[in-house]
Amino acid sequence: MIELSPSYQSARAAFLAQAEAKGYAIENNLLQGYRGIDDELLYCDIARKGHDGNNKCIVISSGLHGVEGYCGSGVQHQLLLQETLEHLPQDISVIFIHAFNPYGFSFSKRVNENNVDMNRNFMDYTLQIPLDDDIKEFNETVFPLQWKGSHLSDVFEAVYQYREQRGVSQLQTVLTGGQYHYPGGIFYGGTEPQWTRKLWDRVCHELAAEFEHVVHIDIHTGLGENGDCELMYLGGNQDKIKDSVIEWFGEDIVKIPGTEGSTSKPITGHLASHLDNFNVNNIAIALEFGTQDIDHVLVSLINDSWLQANPDCSDSERRRIIQTVRDAFMTPSDEWQTRIWQQSKLFVEQAVAGLKAL
Known part of the structure; x- marks a missing residue:
């Protein structure tokens, strides 16, 4: 099962220690001008492992919605501990993005340092956004x-x-x-790109420059029945990519927000589709783990x-x-934490198998 760390600092320390032990190259991105709940510095850490010249990559990210990072970090740490992503073919790289929104993670908030929901911040702010x-x-x-x-x-x-x-x-x-x-x-999606968006934009440029295929798994909590997992298809602007996702996970498993069977409503400005703006095959999904009722x-x-x-x-x-x-965003019970790990491991393994076949 996964373990829920008591704080952002302890979650970060555990993730970094395990990633370094497994030989990942670490990049520490400091959120300047802000401190955490215990006056700690705040970072989004990116861990990478792979060979030069790879054309495929799996990205696993956590903490876009701050407090949801407790679960996401636990999944990432367990993936490293269990060697789920070890011994991959040489054409596949692995990237972990830990604590996309470190301020929200530290303060147990869903939003960032400016009260912005980071999964609504990927809009074209050069255009006027109409008021519904x-x-x-x-x-x-x-x-x-x-x-x-x-x-x-x-x-x-x-x-x-x-x-x-x-x-x-x-x-x-x-x-x-x-x-x-x-x-x-x-x-609230904000009126301009936030620090997290700028970081992801830079990473997207790097991914598109290096890889042909990117599978992005973003970990979320807060929707659905306690312990259940909804696998949401969120990015990939080609029908064949959508077909690949259905083939990997099963037609009855893959959900699209706003359609029958999904717990999520359609949203604007979300992170997963941003990579569609780059010259790369973007296969973006979210794992949404249920906690409490809506x-x-x-x-x-x-x-x-x-x-x-x-x-x-x-x-x-x-x-x-x-x-x-x-x-509302995590359940500190052995049963919940075990179910989160079982489903995460299965879906990551299925994604890797699909990526190998591309």
């Missing part, structure tokens, strides 16, 4: 226009009324799709948005909110 009517209505009549000084109980009362009138599915759609006009709200997950994120705007609340309230976020 449903998003406008929700953020101007349900959420408070000023989160600072608002009463959390009032926020939830308004949200519950909306849910009763429109239903859970509409609530999930209007919240999770991504919004770009209300910085204090949740699922109501509890959304409650945790609303709590955290309120805390972001009201940092002077009581210590007990702060601790309570942080714990609700952690509970």
